[in-house]
Each structure stands twice: as structure tokens, then as C-alpha cells.
Amino acid sequence: MAEPVDRTCDRTRAWVNEAIRLVEADANRSADTHLHAFPMPPEWGVDVYLKDESVHPTGSLKHRLARSLFLYALANGWIVGGTTVVEASSGSTAVSEAYFARLIGVSFVAVMPRSTSPEKIALIERYGGKCHFVDRAPEIYAEAQRLADDTGGHYMDQFTYAERATDWRGNNNIAESIFSQLSLERYPIPEWVVMSAGTGGTSATIGRYLRYRRHDTRLAVVDPENSAFFPGWVTGAADYATGMPSRIEGIGRPRMEPSFVPSVIDLMIPVPDAASVAATRHLRDVTGRWAGGSTGTNLWGVWHLVARMRAAGTRGSIVTLICDGGERYQHSYYDDDWVASKGMDLAPYTATLERFFATGEWAPPENP
Template sequence: MWSTEAIRRLDGETAPTPLLRLPLPGLRLKDESAHPTGTLKHRLARALFRYGVACGRIREDTAVVEATGGGSAVAQAYFARLLGLRFIAVMPGEPSPARAAAVEELGGECRFVNPPLAIYDEARRLAAELNGHFMDQFAWAERAVDWQSGGLAEELFDQVRQAGGEPGWVVVGAGTGATAAALGRHIRLRGHATRLAVADPENSAYFPGWAYDVADYSTGMPSRIEGIGRPRLEAGFIPSLYDLVIPVPDAASVAAARLVREITGIPVGGSTGTNLWAACELVSRGSEVVTLIADAGPRYLGTVHDDGWAAGRGLDPRPYTVALERFLAGGPWAPPGAAGMDR
């Protein structure tokens, strides 16, 4: 009875997000920050809880543990509260009340662990100690997210069709890889002519792993762009589904995120900037493109939208800002760096 009610509650947490147009011909943004938790990870968290309940791994008294920070932790805390479950996010780094606040406001708990890569072993240990469930999004997200009907992919194509066409490209970033995989599968299932590009930040293994066709490629370095990029190829990243992977400099991601805020008023995160920069590259080739506002929130005002934060990480967005403003004004696409690599 609890599982039936849990699925019913999860199924009731679906609402479409809006499709926006920037003042640039050929470019639309699907605003995933419109979810209650302000992030694309809202869909992912819902899918993971639904999958866990359906598989019998999450029950009425199950403590749910996840190794994550940022939007994923907040979204999972939201759905744990919806189902009346205990939720613990094991986060990398030193204890930070500011990072923990959004999770704790939703009734979740935070544990901080160093070194950062130890979060996975600690989450497994804690889940075993509590007789709970380690959500392990990098292992399960790609199969939990619906790619056939009722998910982001179907919603996006329905909205674009109602707006008068079909995009030449869809551009997304990749963290777990689940969203990109769902879009790639849906495109093939429905026979769309649309191609799929993944935008990838610095330090991530996804672009070089895809470009060189090395399944175990690793950089060993964390991404500075929250929510996307990984130091290794994850199981949910499926190279055969992607037509193009576009590496994006982190300073370009910062500049593009600031541009989105300037135009829309939405304080987006760096991953949205990564998406937009890659999308502009494709628009410059004459393509109709749809990409995502992946997440947004006041906390980003102190990170990607803050000059001190950028300078502290050695990032100078000014040359990229000039390139973007020139392009939006009708000039040529002439970035100081970043190029795609076709197979």
C-alpha cells in the first residue's frame, strides 16, 4: 500500500517547464529552473525515487543516502520529504552551512567528507549501517529516466513542434549522462531528424573520451562547473548516442551564464552557460537549436555571477562576453576559443 501511494505521489509531481526564446534567431531555451527545486535534477531525482520504489529498494522506513552536492542533493531532499523518508546527502569538502542550508530546509541531512572522491564509499557505508538505500545516481540514472514518453524529451519536442518546427540540434550538458541519453534514445525512437550535442566543461573526461573513443578515459580532475563534467567516463554517458561533443572553456560558461541573467533576469548556474556557448556555435552554422536552462537560484549570485569568485579561480569572462555580445548584435561568431569535433 505504501509503494502504491508513493508512486501516486511521485506521478503527481509532473508539470511542463516553459520554452523561451532569446533575442537570437534560431535559439530557444527550455527553462528547467521552473521546477519547484529550481533545477533539471528535479526530473532526475523524481525518476530515481520512482525507480527505487518500483524495484522494491525504497520502502516506507528506508533511509535514502546519496553522494552528491548542489542541485541533486536539493532535489532528492525534496522528494524524500514528499514520501516521508529520511535523506542524507554525503557532500565533498569541508563542512559548509551555506551549502547544507537548502537540503536542511527540506528536512534532509548533510555529511561532509574529505578527500572529495571518498563520498561514494562513505555513502555506501552509511547506507549499509542504516539498512538504507544508496541512491547512486551515476549507476542508475541512465536507466531510471524515461526516454519513451512523458519525460523531458517528449515534452521538449512537443513544445518545439507547437512553436512551429523541429530543431536541427538539441544541446545539453552531461553529469550522470541520463538526460543526454534519454534525448538521444527518444530522437531515434521517434525518427526525428534532430541531432544531439553534448556541451562539456574543462577538466571533464567526456569530450576526450568521446573524441578518442576511449571507454575508460579519465582526467582525474573535478569540473569547476557545477552539475556537469566528470573526471571519468560514467556508465550513463553513451557515446554512440551523440553526434557531437563540444568542449567549452569555463570562462565562456561564466560569460554565457551572465548573459542569460542579463536577458531573462534568471540567475542561472554555470552549466546553463556551458549549454548556451555550445548552442551559439551551432546557431552560427545556420542551425535551429534548443538548449536547457539547467538550474538557477540566488546562490549563483555569489559564484558565476560574482567577479571575485571568477577571479579566484583564474577565470576571465571578458573576452567571451565581447564575443557573445557581438554575435547577439548580428556580428560573426568569433570566439577566442572552443571548437567542436565531428566524428
């Protein structure tokens, strides 16, 4: 009869215990992110709120994801003292994971496209991470796995584990936070939550929470050019792939990711990249808030839905996210030369937004 095998190592368990304490202490030190009211024409009867995820310690929505991924990996025994953590990322997740890797004292390597903004690369390196570049966006997955195998490290794989690392039932996830912060507003149960998708983890969390809590709120997911999510959702093809990178960093993927859960989404809205950039700049001009391109994608979807609500005579509220701050994109979305080099014409989309807020007419360009 075989003898019992004991793999317990008191020193390893103590290290993991301390690492989990450090990660949870980071959350305990942080107040919740703000929920800003966008200035809307009062006669429209539609309130719009922006949950500002840029105020996290690492400046983006991905701080929540990175914390959850680290706790998930630590609890599963995948990260112990001396483990090299490797991630495939377009930037923001890698910034946040580099922060948590430094917090618990492990090495971190980010595998990313060469087109990643220099501001994000500098942040990763500031937190002690190393950047490993690939020429084509679809190469990040296999290269990250190869590096993890070569170093005996752990490939975090946000695109697989994002939807399962966060407790969608509550426990102060982003959906629960939104509804708590809306509780004293005139429309505390929003008509829509609008969210863009990178891994798909946040949209999965929000969509599941809405159903679990039996809210009538619907989830709209907006998607930039070149992304596989919208055509995959429309056709039902779980293996849909474009093989093309998104120009809106942090969202849109060249393939349907494992963490993207189509069945919890009520509506998907494709958004031209020029519309995303125009909406980002419009937010700055109206509110003084600088945000990244994914926030502009969110907002274009919001204005589409505001117009639908007004046409139907529906009063209520819509919530979306400021995914990250604009300081990371001074050399891209806020740079006219960069925008021109990408062949984007913002003028018709800017005119659409200006006309909408001046007259209430929503008439986006038909042939972007």
C-alpha cells in the same frame, strides 16, 4: 521438496503503494516547464529556445531525475518504510532527492564535496536532508555506499541508474515535452538539441528519443573543464578519468559515468569555464533571467552551433535547457571576487558574445 516461501508483507506493500502515489501526485500537480524564445536577430533565420527547468518545485532539471529515481527504487523494492536514502551528488540532485525523501517520509543523506555552494546545502537541509562532506570529489561514490551499508539504507547512485530510470520512449519525458512545445513554431523539428552532462541520464534520454522517433535532430553535448566526458568520448575510453572536480556545478565528472551513453551523441563541444560564466551573465543581461553555470555551458555551445548554421546558410531552430536558477550561485558565478579567485578572465568571452550579436562574427579566444 522445498516449501514455497512467501515474502509478501501487506503493510510494506501498502507503504510502497502510498509512496508511489505521493511521488506521482507531485508530478500531476505540476504544469510542464516553459519553453522561452531567446531574442535572436530575425535576419539570421535561426530560432533559439530555452526550456526552463528552474521552475520545478525544487528549482532544477534534477527534479525530473529525482522523481524517476525514487519511482525506480520504490518499484524495485529498494526503498520501504524506514529506509535511509543516501546519494552522491554535487548539489542539485541532492536538493531534489531530499524533497522526495521528505514527501514519502524517509531519511536522506547527501554525500558531496565541501566546495558545494552554501545555497544548495541550505536547500538540502531545508527539506530535512543531512549533508556529509568529503574533501575530494572522487571520494563521494565509495563514501555514499559506505554510509548506505552502515545504516542498512539504500544508495540511490544517480550516476548508474539515471539512464535507465527514465522512459526514453516518451511518457512525458523531457524530449517528448520539447517536441510537443515546438509543434506550432516555424521550425518544429530542431536542427540541434544542446545538453550538458552530469550523470549523462538526460543526454541519454534525449539521444535515444531522437532515434526512436526518427527525427533528423542532432544531439550536441557540451562539457566543462576537467571533465572526463569529452576526452572519453573522443578516445572511446570507457574508463577515462581525470580525477578532478568541475567548477561548473552539476555537470562534468571526474570519470566516465555508467549513465553516460556516448553512442547517442552526435557532437561534443568542450567549453572553457570562463566561457560558461560569461554566457550565464550574458543571458541575465539580455533576458533578465538568472541561471546557473551549466546553463552558460549550454549556451556557449548553442552560439557555436548558430554560427555554424549561419556559415552553412542553414535555417532552423536549436533547443537547450535552463538547468537551474541563478539564486543558488550568488556567491560564485555572479560574484566577481569568486571568479577572480578561480583565475577566470571573463573579458575575452564576454567580448566574443557581444561581437557575435552585434556583427554575426563568431571568433572565440583561441588560447583560453
